[in-house]
Every structure is written in C-alpha cells, then in structure tokens.
Amino acid sequence: MSSVSDRLGRDEREAGDLSHAFAWDERQAVYRAIAERRDVRDGFLPDPIDDDVLTRVLEAAHRAPSVGLTQPWDFLIIRDAAKRERIRALAERQRDGYAATLPPARAARFDGLKVEAIREAPVNIVVTCDPTRGGRNPLGRHVQPRTAHYSVACAVENLWLAARAEGLAVGWVSFFDERELAAELGLPADVEIVAYLCAGHVTGFPPAPVLDLTGWARRRPLAWAVHEDEYGRRALPGKDAVDMIEQTVAAIAPPDEAAIRDAREHQARLTKPPGSLGVLEEVSVRLAGLAGTCPPPLPEPAAVAVFAADHGVHAQGVTHWPQEVTAQMVANFLAGGAVVNAFAGQVGAEVSVVDVGVAADLDAAPGLLRRKIAHGTADMTRGPAMTGEQVRRAVETGIEVARELVSAGARCLVTGDMGIANTTASAALIAAFTGLPPERVTGRGTGVDDATHARKVEIVRAALVRHGLADGARERDPLDVLAAVGGLEHAALAGFVLGAAALRVPVVLDGVIAGAAALAAAALCPDALHACVAGHRSAEAGHAAAIEHLRLRPLVDLELRLGEGTGALLALPLVQGAVRVLHEVATFDSAGVSGKDAAP
DSSP: OHHHHHHHHHHHOOOOOOOOSSSSHHHHHHHHHHHOBBBBSBOOOOOOOOHHOOOOHHHHHHHHHGGGGOOEEEEEEEOOHHHHHHHHHHHHHHHHHHTTTSSSSHHHHHHHHOOOTTTTSEEEEEEEOOOOOOOTSSSOOSSOOHHHHHHHHHHHHHHHHHHHHOOOEEEOOOSOHHHHHHHHHHHOTTEEEEEEEEEESOOOOOOSHHHHHHSSSSOOHEEEEEEESEEEEEEETTOOOOOHHHHHHHHHHOOOOOHHHHHOOOOOOHHSSSSTTHHHHHHHHHHHHHHHHSSOOOOOEEEEEEEEEEOOOGGOOOOSOTTHHHHHHHHHHHHHHHHHHHHHHHOOOOOEEEEOOOOSSOOOTEEEOOOOOOOOOOOTSOOOOOHHHHHHHHHHHHHHHHHHHHHHTEEEEEEEETTHHHHHHHHHHHHHHHHHOOOOOOOOOOTTTHHHHHHHHHHHHHHHHHHTTTTOOTOOHHHEEEEEEHHHHHHHHHHHHHHHTTTTTTEEEHHHHHHHHHHHHHOOOGGGGGEEEBBBBOSHHHHHHHHHHTTOOOOOOOOOOOOTHHHHHHHHHHHHHHHHHHHHHHBBHHTTOOOOOOOO
C-alpha cells in the first residue's frame, strides 16, 4: 500500500481541483480495499455473517452501474448445507474433467490447488444475469447485447470490494457447467449465472493472490497493459512510451553465484562418483544459478510455443515446398497430428501455436494464439525482410507469449517453429551474427537437391551483401539485423528467449531456427543465454555453427532437421532428470554410504 499512498500524496500536491475528491483517509480506504481484495479458498470459519453486514454488501453490489439502468442482476443466497453439498459435487465433476485434459506434471500441480470453498464458507452467493430485462430495446444494448453481462460483472466487483472492507473473504468458483448448475438452482430459462461466490469470515487474508503465492501465475506489469491512442503503444499516463524489450532486458540478471556454488557442492555429496552424470551435472548447476536457489524448481510442466510465419524469400526458389504448407501444417499442429504433438504427448508438454506471420488468415481454434504482425516477410534480397516496427512487435510478442505460458503454470519453455523457407533466413542470420560465410551455414532445409542448395547459398550471400552484412553484423543493432534478413518467427523466438530469461525460467532450444533466434537474443542481452539449454544438434550446418558460437552443449545428436520443437522435446526429459537428481538423490551422509575418501 505504501506505493499507492505515496502516489495519492503526490496527486494531492500536484493535482488541480480536488473539490470533488474524497477526503485523504477515505481515498486510502478505497485503494486499500482494492489492493487487499483476494480470491480466497482456504481458512473459512463457520461463523455466520451478520444479516446487516450481508445486506450492506449486497446493497453495494446493487449500486453497480448497468447499461440503461436495467440492473440485470439477481442475487441467490444459499445457506442450506445439503444444497451446497450437491452443488459441490457438480463442481468436483467439472474439476476432474478439467484435470483429465492436463499433462501429468501440470495435473499434479493442479491436484494440490484448492479451487473452491462451497462447503466451508457459511454463505454462497449466486449472481445471475437476465439479459431480457429492460424489454426489447433497452438503452445502450442495441449494438452490444453482452453489456448486460458486463454490468453484472460490475456488480460482482462492487460486492467483492465491499465484502473486503467489511472483513469478509470471497472466493469465485468457476468449475461449473452453467446450465447444469442453473437446473440445480431452479433458475428460469432466460436467467444465466455469471458468478458463484463463497463468502464468510476467515482466519486471515493471504499477503498476495494464492495463484501468485503458489507460483501458478504471475501478474503482468501495468505499463504493459496501458495503451496510448493506439493498441501497441504502451505508456502510463503522462509517461514516455514503454520499451518492453528494454524493460525485459533490464530484468535479466546474471546467474546467482551462491546457488551455483551450492549446486556444485551438493552434486559432490550425492551417492555417485563426482562427474559421473557428465553434462547433466552442469545442466543442473546452470539451472540452479538461473533460479537463484539449490535445488532449482523442477522444470515441469513444460510448454511448447510453435511460432509460425512465412517468408518473402520463398519467391527466390530456395525450396521445392509451396508456401501454403505453412498454414496447412499449423492446422495439423492444432489437430494434434504432427510429430511435435506426438513428442509433446510423450513428455507431457502442452503445445501452443503462435501465428506471427502466416501468409493466410487463420480461423480461431483451441491452442492457436493469433498474434499476426504481417502476412509473411518481404523478400530479403530486394530490401529489408521487416520494418523496424514489425521486428519490434515480433520480439514483444515473443516476450508476452513467454510470460503468458509461465503465468499459465509452465516452469520450462520449449521453442518450436514453422515456416516454409525459414532455414534460408536462419542461414542469413547465423552468417551475420557469427561472421561465417554462407556456404558454411546454409543447409538443405527440407531436403533440397544440389542445384537448389547452391542457389540457396547464393541467395543468402546476395541478401547479406545487400544489407551490408557480408562480413558479419559487427556493431550493428541486433534488431536491425533481424529486420534485414530474419523472419517474424525468428524475432518472436528471440523475444521468447528474453522473456524466459527475465522470468528465470529455462528455455530448451530446438534446431537451426531457434539457434538463429538465440544468436539475436544473445546479441540483445548476453545474460539471456543462462536460461538456454541446447536440446539437440540439428543436421543443418548452420545450427552447429550457432550453438558453437553461443557456447552451448547440445544434449542430443540424432541428425534431426524437422524443426517444430521436436529435438528440444526429446531432450526435455534429460533436462528434467538433471534437476530431479538434486531433489531426490541421497547424499553419502543421509544414505549411510561411505565416500571414496573414507578411511578403511
């Protein structure tokens, strides 16, 4: 509350006419109720709620603004224990159904999460909406009929804040089939349920939201959620536009040396010969340094983000595959029919597809994040592949996707990609960032013949020459290099890596497209590499050059060159196993095993 109070005090001094403002202590009370409101599920007491208190809370809800003053809400108070038991059974069935859709690691985390207090709270309040209230044409609802439901949401918010001011806790239960619950409650056909709330006195209010305290979700910065005049221009009132990339880079810290030291010492005490787990020991140490604690959190559940985009350089004949395959493969990913889906299912990872630049318009679908910046890039041999604005938006998209997945519960991120001709752009990026010649870093991609490969090398060379990158990027701005010869998915993947590093969450890199993007991320912030694990070594020539330049040790070498995130997913159990050793393997002392230096 101190920051809010300080801001209020500054406003008191700097604002103009305050004749309509509440008194200082009243304003503080309002902001305190907002800051301390919690969605509470634990610690409810059986003590009844005083009727006068409950009436005041409901009066606050009833004073909410509503479109056309229709007040489309009603409040159904439920105290009967038998009825609450039946309602809880409905919620439990839906909870079980949701848990069945989760990968095992995430389902295990969810299983330990309390999501309702229907029986424990002495009062349950159902907030309903009657969208027919107000007649055929109520004021303000002609164009947006859903405003009736939005009005009810305002009533719920009023109720919640008033309850907090009265010392009452409220928890919102959403694990219901709405019509099934409506039937149990005997609601008329046109009446819909907006919120099911559990209210009562509690032993105490948590210092932060439970999902935040349990590590299930994290808040977005306010400055990322405020847009000035146009969507995408983020700025707090009266402040300069937010540079999301700059803020993310500033949040990336070097590894914690104390945690690294603790991890090395712990490895030395485990019941195995020192160094016997080879590279996996170093992985566990690096992840301890990333997390700032030993042992580091288990890198599970994992989430794969497949960034998809098309490339203007496709017109130069660098592949035999038609550009339409990008959109077709996105559909395949969403239907669960691709190799990435099979491998993700095997290791319990969730797959999301992010459209940052597919040439076709894609319909909404579960698992698809529509973040399209352009319908593919321009031809990099004729000019920059992207504008400066496009490349920044793509990097910012990757940053936000990383935060969204971590907020949804992911504790390890995996890079994926899809885009016909994207190995050509990858080769150009790798040549630019490493200074190596095109023939050293240009592979066969989808398996082109010798003639097409030779043409591909020359196309990469021509693009580098055109943009002054033939001798490497030197001191060029990494964003300029990305804009010149990269792809929208490369820029988004670079942001994805930066976002993971800022959140101190490991990211397992896939093949050549991820390697090219990681070069860009490292050029923007070298410390971002501490979050990166090279999942595998691709058969693409440029990938070996990229990970060697980044000084990353690949965990798997199976001559893969599919992309999609497949190689990284095969390596994921190795990353998880490396950390699990620190959590579960006994030390010599705890197991009663003699070390190699024990006296005879």
